[in-house]
Amino acid sequence: MSENYLTIKSSGSHELEIKKSRFICSVQRVAKKEDxxxxxxxxxxxxxxxNHNCFAYMVGKHDEIQRESDDGEPSGTAGVPILEVLKRMKLHDTVAVVTRYFGGTKLGAGGLIRAYSSSTSRAIENVGLVQKVLQQDIVLNVSYPNYEKLNYHLEQQQIQVIDTAYGSDVTVTIAVDLNAVEQVQTSIMNLLSGQVTIKTGDKxxxxxxxxxxxDAAD
Structure with a gap:
């Protein structure tokens, strides 16, 4: 997993009925295997x-923890299709459980694979996705005459201001994508002709x- 990654937006579930069998997929974001x-x-x-609670999950910085289970369904027809949806959508730190209530009609191996895959895809579509972007706080200390120029620059560049503190000078804390920190610092330094103190804060x-x-889910 890179510094920026995809995961589900929230927990949720979605129910799909196929030939009277109910497939209920529940998804949740997790931070570790125990979760x-x-x-x-x-x-x-x-x-x-x-009748079955089949599942799959991928957890860890490099997806090093991957697990799937057919929970009694024919081998390879449930857990693997669920896991493949997570992989295909490039989701991280996500668990999906598909609960099946048997409706009396056997679906066959191909039908089961499609059912578990579709159920997982629909649940993910239902809860939505987010990209987790690693940012770093940058603390800027400027004089009052330079504050107006700095503030205008931040607005024009759509840089998020987290906090502004007024004292003998003005201290502005901004949040910047990690891959843009150097560029933003240089632009502010040039804008104010070096009349600014810059410190990096938390990530x-x-x-x-x-x-x-x-198409990405199916």
Whole structure:
């Protein structure tokens, strides 16, 4: 996983009915394996009469933790299709559980693969996606005469201002995408002819909504 990555926007679920079988996919964002396992257990507990609770998840900075389960369905027809949707959509730190209530008609291997894949895709479309962008706080200390010029520049460049403190000088804290820190610092230094003190602060993630395209999910 790179410094910026995709994940689901929120937790949620979506139900799909195929030949009277109910496929209910529940998805959640997780930070570690224990979170994923706890979510799976909670879905199983909420659906004690379900025939199957199949799942898959990818967790870790480099997706080093990947797990899937068919939970009694024919091998390779449930857990793997769920996992493949997560991989195809390049989602990280995400767990998906598809609960099946059997409707009396067997779907066959191909039908099961399509059902579990589609159920997962629809649930992800339902909750939406975000890109997690790693940002760094930059603390700028300027004189009052230079503050107006700086503030106008930040507005024009659509740079997020987190805080402004007024004292003997003005201290402005901004949040900048990590890959743009050097460029932003240089532009501000040039703008104010070096009459600014610049310090770097904490790093944190900012979430940006990303459209979900059905072709990417199917």
């Amino acid at each position: 994923a396992d706890a979510f799976i257990a909670s879905v199983q507990q909420d659906n004690p009469k379900a 944190h993630y900012h979430e940006i909504d990303v459209p979900v395209y059905p």
